[in-house]
Amino acid sequence: MTIDGHSEAFLEMLAAERGAAPNTLAAYQADLDDFSASLGTTAPGRASATDLAAYLAAMRGQGFAARTQARRLTTLRQFFLFLLREGIRPDNPTTDLASPRLPQTLPKYLSESEVDALLAAARAMPGLTGLKANAGLEILYATGLRVSELLGLKAGALAGDGSILLIKGKGGRERIVPLSDLARDAAARLRHAAQKTKPYPDYLFPGRDRRAPMTRQGFALLLKQTALKAGIDPARLSPHVLRHSFASHLLAHGADLRSLQKLLGHADIATTQIYTHVLAERLNRLVAAHHPLATLT
DSSP states (O other): OOOHHHHHHHHHHHHHHHHHHHHHHHHHHHHHHHHHHHHTSOOOOOOOOHHHHHHHHHHHHHOOOOOHHHHHHHHHHHHHHHHTTSSSSSTTTTOOOOOOOOOOOOOOOOOOHHHHHHHHHHSSSSSHHHHHHHHHHHHHHOOOOHHHHHHTTOOOOOOOOTTEEEEEEEGGGGEEEOOOHHHHHHHHHHHHTTTTTTSSOSSSBBBBTTBBBBOHHOOHHHHHHHHHTOOGGGGGOOOOHHHHHHHHHHHHTTHHHHHHHHHHHHHHHHHHHGGGGHHHHHHHHHHHHOTTTTTTT
């Protein structure tokens, strides 16, 4: 594997200018390392369009999923665009490469009754564990936050009125999200209980180290426990499923895509359009209920 220093400069740019998270940087690094390994003695920054086409063909031949191929190609597109803009090379060899065709998949989400069952199960759980489960579920379902945004909430984030949250999301983009009364109350109970012992936690959802936030793995285990108590298959539940549920239920009750885009913190409306299936279902019900020809056979 040949390293020419350009990959490091690219990753530094992602961190400094776009605020890329450590997990995101690690994924980009892994993609660039894999591409570099395929080139032999050729440095990644000097790769040609032929090298890139051969790399994509090799992935197809090895049976890589279309999404994996597409993700790696996206990494390489951004890498070579960076080199072009920095004047490191005069062209972008990814320009004419076609992206793999991705299968159409709908976001997985829970029904409203299943969310109600989850919240009821969380409220019934005892102790600090139950308070964390209840507050986490209430906030996620009320706001559609990413799990990293939830676990990154400081202990005083919902203090005072707490009717809105200022969230710093992907790429350092800030957004304002409203908070329900139930979510505020659940957060207040958690904060009150967590502050009874010292040292006072720095985060609303403290981990074993009370100065650090709860880990993703710890929160995933908490969701699994809650799902089992609610009679829901734990494999169907994750923080992202709750985010999808928030979005899908909002649209089903009349929200528009632009408003949803702002609430979810999507940079591009195209990302929010994965939820158009909900809009289609709502419009179908509307036509069936109100169009004069809908009842004619």
